[in-house]
Amino acid sequence: MANSVVLSAILLDWFDQNRRDLPWRKDRTAYGTWISETMLQQTRVNTVIPYFERFLEMFPDIPSLSAAPLEDVYKAWEGLGYYSRAANLQKGARCCTEQFGGALPQNYNDLMTIQGIGPYTAGAIASLAFGLPEPAVDGNVIRVFSRLYALPLTQQDEKSKREVTDLVRRVLPEDRSGDFNESIMDLGATVCIPGCPACGICPVSNFCQAFLLGKQSELPLKKAKKPSPVFTYTIVILKKGNTLFIRQRPDTGLLANLFEFSSYPGLLHPGELQTLLFRDFNLSPQEIGSITSLGEATHVFSHIKWEMEGYLVEINEINDDIYSPLQFSEKEETGNFYTIHYARKMAFPSALKAYTAVVFR
Ligand code: SF4
Numbered sequence: 272m273a274n275s276v277v278l279s280a281i282l283l284d285w286f287d288q289n290r291r292d293l294p295w296r297k298d299r300t301a302y303g304t305w306i307s308e309t310m311l312q313q314t315r316v317n318t319v320i321p322y323f324e325r326f327l328e329m330f331p332d333i334p335s336l337s338a339a340p341l342e343d344v345y346k347a348w349e350g351l352g353y354y355s356r357a358a359n360l361q362k363g364a365r366c367c368t369e370q371f372g373g374a375l376p377q378n379y380n381d382l383m384t385i386q387g388i389g390p391y392t393a394g395a396i397a398s399l400a401f402g403l404p405e406p407a408v409d410g411n412v413i414r415v416f417s418r419l420y421a422l423p424l425t426q427q428d429e430k431s432k433r434e435v436t437d438l439v440r441r442v443l444p445e446d447r448s449g450d451f452n453e454s455i456m457d458l459g460a461t462v463c464i465p466g467c468p469a470c471g472i473c474p475v476s477n478f479c480q481a482f483l484l485g486k487q488s489e490l491p492l493k494k495a496k497k498p499s500p501v502f503t504y505t506i507v508i509l510k511k512g513n514t515l516f517i518r519q520r521p522d523t524g525l526l527a528n529l530f531e532f533s534s535y536p537g538l539l540h541p542g543e544l545q546t547l548l549f550r551d552f553n554l555s556p557q558e559i560g561s562i563t564s565l566g567e568a569t570h571v572f573s574h575i576k577w578e579m580e581g582y583l584v585e586i587n588e589i590n591d592d593i594y595s596p597l598q599f600s601e602k603e604e605t606g607n608f609y610t611i612h613y614a615r616k617m618a619f620p621s622a623l624k625a626y627t628a629v630v631f632r
Contacts, residue, residue: 275442278419278478279451283444285474286454291316291461294323296453301375301400302332305363308395309356309387312409313573316460322351333373336364345529345618352621354529359387377401390436399449406439407452408432411459417491418463421480425492499576505544506581506626507533508565509552515614515630518606525572530617532626533606538580548584560585568625581626 290296293316295307306326310319326347330336336344341361348357363385367375375396376382382393394407406412410426416435417424424431443451462469470482481487509516509532517530535547541562548554565581609617611631619627 276444278475279442279444281474281478282454282458283447283450286450286457289457289461290453291457294320299400301377301396303327304396304400305375305388305392306360308392309360310351312356312391313353314351318351322348333364333367333375336361337368337373341528342618346616349618350621350624354526354618354620356387358528362386363388375400377403379403379405390432395452398452402449404440404443404445404448406436406443407456408436408439412439412452412455414465414491415455415459415463418468418481418487419475419479421484421486421490423490423492425494427494431491499571499574501576501578503536503538503578504580505535505537505539506565506579506623507535507544507548508581508583508626508630509533509586509608510583510630511586511608513612514608514610516606517609517614517617526620526622529620530614531619531623534579538578541582544582544584554586558587560587565626565629568623570622572622577622579622579625581629583630 293307295303303323307319307323310322310326329343329347330339339361341358344357344361345354348354351357366385367373371381375385377397378401379393379397382388382396383390388396391407391409394405397403397405398407413424413426413431413435416422416438417431420438422434424434439452439455458473458475462473466488468487470476470479470487473479473482476482479487481490516533518533520526520529520531522528535544539547541564545559545562548559549556561584563583563585565583568579568581570577570579615631
């Protein structure tokens with residue numbers, strides 16, 4: 272094994288000269304670290320930067336995040352995906368308000384009691400914000416360590432995570448634990464990248480067993496990926512004057528609490544759609560002004576894929592008791608007509624971006 276003191280010294284020296292200039296690194300706070308690390312899960316740095324800045328403007332601290340309506344938090348999160356992370360941030364902020372005097376607790380074990388904070392985020396907050404010697408191991412850190420020590424690890428695997436956490440503990444310098452964790456993050460993001468790493472400019476190539484064995488592209492091991500199940504939907508945007516029919520998704524499950532348009536399972540032709548609108552919305556032929564195709568769209572989630580076809584349905588007149596009995600969850604939910612101006616402030620999933628972009632432009 273590489274001499275851990277020399278290895279960490281080289282990494283810290285490299286980090287001092289090459290650290291990325293990121294907004295959450297200026298005036299480092301525990302709250303900013305929490306928000307940025309939560310946003311960075313499954314999302315690229317360049318995408319996160321404007322979200323982070325806007326979020327901190329809207330909710331600059333734990334009290335403001337605790338007190339905000341959840342809808343505002345979702346709106347600030349709109350487009351980042353994985354909305355349960357946004358809901359957990361607010362639950363976590365409320366927990367800090369009730370149990371920790373309105374601040375994040377300054378030790379790993381208490382951080383782990385907060386909803387939405389797992390070992391990686393707790394380690395990141397503890398080391399980066401409080402200078403505690405805690406590892407912060409995610410898939411990128413597993414990639415770097417799998418190569419450094421030529422270990423046959425996989426990135427999304429709990430056993431690999433535990434193994435790398437033990438390795439990081441052995442090289443983590445007590446006096447600069449946060450910088451060390453960030454040096455690995457930056458090395459993984461800019462040099463030891465997936466696929467073909469830039470070993471020619473790597474500061475630790477002399478220590479790297481995968482490089483010395485010529486195995487850097489083979490590690491970490493790739494998990495065989497099963498194809499995601501595909502679900503098809505016809506998205507129906509009912510428009511009456513300057514209002515749109517919108518409903519809220521259930522408060523649990525996929526895209527919980529977000530707003531959406533009506534929909535039917537399957538890809539329907541306009542004729543089929545018209546028949547269903549007569550049946551389900553109690554509309555007469557005179558009330559349907561026009562049905563315009565908004566085209567196809569696809570959205571890939573981490574575990575499933577949606578294939579959609581959208582239609583804008585202009586309604587001339589409508590009954591007062593309109594309701595929508597079909598939706599993605601197949602659970603009955605009522606909706607309402609909202610003015611387009613008001614609806615722009617509602618949080619829609621990015622899965623519907625192809626259609627919200629048309630009706631809200
Ligand atoms: S030498 Fe190559 S594989 Fe090894 S840590 Fe550096 S970039 Fe990664």
